[in-house]
Amino acid sequence: MTVLTPEQETAAQQLVKLLDVYHADADEEGDDNPEPRLSGDELTQLTQAVRAIGEQLDAAGGFELMQAVGQRTQELSPIPRYLDFLWSGIGTWCA
Numbered sequence: 001m002t003v004l005t006p007e008q009e010t011a012a013q014q015l016v017k018l019l020d021v022y023h024a025d026a027d028e029e030g031d032d033n034p035e036p037r038l039s040g041d042e043l044t045q046l047t048q049a050v051r052a053i054g055e056q057l058d059a060a061g062g063f064e065l066m067q068a069v070g071q072r073t074q075e076l077s078p079i080p081r082y083l084d085f086l087w088s089g090i091g092t093w094c095a
Helices: 006-030 040-076 082-086
Strands: none
Touching: 006 040, 006 082, 040 082
16 A cells, blocks of 8 residues: 555545546446547546646656555556556656
8 A cells, every 4th residue: 555645645535536537437438328428628627637636746746756646546446547648748757
């Protein structure tokens, strides 16, 4: 288990909530109903929120902190690796 400060744990929990919405929308598109649940604006806002957390983590502790919080996020919710894609280009993070 990754050990984080309370603020970092909160960031991981926020990411789980955001990524769960992102994942649910992606699953929706794979179902018989091809209409995604999120509008383009909602998807943009979701992406910006995930990236903003990544940018804050990068500013506070760089790649190592992003990696630690990303690992904790995976521990809390083992969903596909959307974080790699969404954080690509923040600091030294690469998808």
